[in-house]
Amino acid sequence: MSAKVFRPAAFTLVELLITLAIVALLATLLLPALSRAKARALRAACLGNLRQLGFAWQLYADDNRDRLVPNGYASADEIRQIRLWVLGATHRATTSYRMTLTNPACLTDPAWAAFAPYLPHAAIYKCPTDKLVIGGMPKIRSYALNAYMGWMLPPRSNELLLSTNHQNFLTLAQLAAAAPSERLLFVDVAPEWLCHAAFGVAMAAVFYQFPTAEHGSASPLSFADGHATIQRWRDPWTLQMARTPFVTHLNWVSRPSADLLWLRRHASLPKVTSGISNP
Numbered sequence: 001m002s003a004k005v006f007r008p009a010a011f012t013l014v015e016l017l018i019t020l021a022i023v024a025l026l027a028t029l030l031l032p033a034l035s036r037a038k039a040r041a042l043r044a045a046c047l048g049n050l051r052q053l054g055f056a057w058q059l060y061a062d063d064n065r066d067r068l069v070p071n072g073y074a075s076a077d078e079i080r081q082i083r084l085w086v087l088g089a090t091h092r093a094t095t096s097y098r099m100t101l102t103n104p105a106c107l108t109d110p111a112w113a114a115f116a117p118y119l120p121h122a123a124i125y126k127c128p129t130d131k132l133v134i135g136g137m138p139k140i141r142s143y144a145l146n147a148y149m150g151w152m153l154p155p156r157s158n159e160l161l162l163s164t165n166h167q168n169f170l171t172l173a174q175l176a177a178a179a180p181s182e183r184l185l186f187v188d189v190a191p192e193w194l195c196h197a198a199f200g201v202a203m204a205a206v207f208y209q210f211p212t213a214e215h216g217s218a219s220p221l222s223f224a225d226g227h228a229t230i231q232r233w234r235d236p237w238t239l240q241m242a243r244t245p246f247v248t249h250l251n252w253v254s255r256p257s258a259d260l261l262w263l264r265r266h267a268s269l270p271k272v273t274s275g276i277s278n279p
């Protein structure tokens with residue numbers, strides 16, 4: 001007598017369809033959670049970069065008799081006497097603009113960047129959400145330093161970029177009298193809008209530069225006391241412009257903008273009420 005062969009029962013078509021439906025349902029439920037977890041991880045990495053930049057900013061001042069690191073914008077030929085924290089140009093200077101945002105030496109070479117001895121790793125200067133490519137090269141920097149923190153170059157700047165009626169902080173002592181926890185330091189800038197080493201905040205009715213919208217409706221920022229946080233923006237136009245390709249720095253606000261007012265309040269103080277003066 002021959003032995004009977006037992007074969008395992010195969011899936012029926014109905015069972016297979018049910019299994020596929022369950023897998024699809026689980027994927028639908030899990031993907032948003034995974035997406036949110038990834039977004040949180042990217043924000044955390046960006047905030048970590050900002051804290052390290054703030055630490056380097058503090059160390060520079062400690063090593064230089066209380067003087068804040070030079071800020072502004074310049075070409076490589078203009079920094080022989082004054083090195084900015086990193087080398088940054090302007091949109092109008094096309095060749096310098098591309099070089100300063102694609103050449104890692106502009107961040108890590110001590111001959112060009114005052115922060116190079118403190119932060120020699122280029123990855124710290126870039127937000128992980130910033131995917132902009134310039135001239136076929138990935139952009140290497142996402143952050144800018146509040147223009148009212150140590151502006152040095154060019155010596156006389158556009159009034160919209162740096163108001164002469166507001167304090168340009170040059171020392172830690174000046175900041176100590178101006179609520180450091182309220183004074184904006186480093187900003188994650190909208191990818192298309194980054195150019196200068198400085199982040200311009202116009203004290204007139206324009207946005208000079210826009211903070212990033214790559215983290216949703218909020219941007220990572222740091223402050224002069226060392227803390228970093230996520231600032232949510234209230235005006236949809238702010239987010240719309242942050243995702244718009246750069247055209248000009250003269251972006252007139254047609255109605256009062258809570259976001260622009262917030263940036264102004266935290267960028268500097270009017271000289272007449274600050275109780276402090278430039279040296």
